[in-house]
Amino acid sequence: MNDSLLNRSRKRDALLFLTDDQLLQGIELMYFAYKGFTSDPDKILQNHTYGRAHHRAIHFINRHKGLKVNDLLDILGITKQSLNRVLRQLVDDGLVESRVGVKDKRERNLYLTEAGTALDRELSDAQRARMRKAYRAAGPDAVQGFRIVLEQIMDNETLHHLRRLEKDRTND
């Protein structure tokens, strides 16, 4: 009797994280956390008259040095016209270098210049500081859960894409 009550209670608790209200809370957490997540770099970008799009391009060019324009297009999931506007600015401003491909001369390999690397570091420092603070406060187990859930939230193709990039990256 008591066992049955206890079991039912445990079952309810175990499933509580799937109620609509819990899901809606999760949705709001995502919204507010993302807002905080981008706020520090956004402040820095303002001083350079750049925006989120520039940060994204700089970030991925740094993480995957020498990547092709098409790769960046795939990662960001925007049109080449949108990317081109941003990329042209960064190249004109001397933050990004676009080198003709070695194997295939149609391709362009993207690299950060010294100035580009400096801005990346500035942006990355701010964003990593926030993440480090959050990770430290939350602890390793929470961080593990955080990662698992985020991977589940994103599109499967994106996850595979990311895994492939991660593999390429460490094999450099």
Add this chain to the structure above:
Amino acid sequence: MNDSLLNRSRKRDALLFLTDDQLLQGIELMYFAYKGFTSDPDKILQNHTYGRAHHRAIHFINRHKGLKVNDLLDILGITKQSLNRVLRQLVDDGLVESRVGVKDKRERNLYLTEAGTALDRELSDAQRARMRKAYRAAGPDAVQGFRIVLEQIMDNETLHHLRRLEKDRTND
């Protein structure tokens, strides 16, 4: 001797989630997860010629029925001019009702109409389905960690703001 080596190794492992590379991976997870997180509603919104801003307004008006325009401005962190454009559309289209405040006639209390509630449900269903799937696949412990880290990532003021709203909401 062996103990000391082992301990150092364990210490390193315990802190591994704080290396720059781990932090950068976390940053990319946030980026890609948020993208997936908004993709389903965005598809729906396109059919209605609405955007993310409309979704956000609808979501929070539904979650905090009768909230004042100023409250919504605080939550969203945008200017009243930006919000007003979106809000005016929603009111004109008959999705949102703006009622004169009872206690203070300067205030406007916002409510979803029947049509507004229907669109909210459509958007919310899609977003909750993705979250439910992710939560279910990740399990309760991971979800707990997910929540803890996200709360740490956002601004402290935002968190307090959210907690206050959550309290108001359940006290309705």
Add this chain to the structure above:
DNA sequence: TATAATACGTCAGCAATATTGACTTTCCAA
């Protein structure tokens, strides 16, 4: 009661980021 402050709404102009569509140049590959 006269005046200040608040809540809301609105107009105009500007900027960043995204879109679609059309077109060119360069280069690789069948």
Add this chain to the structure above:
DNA sequence: TTGGAAAGTCAATATTGCTGACGTATTATA
């Protein structure tokens, strides 16, 4: 040598944010 891929470009449009300047109704205060 011809077709297609990779990259770059021009033009037009939409969404969402911003600043600055006003106006109106209502409440609070001196």
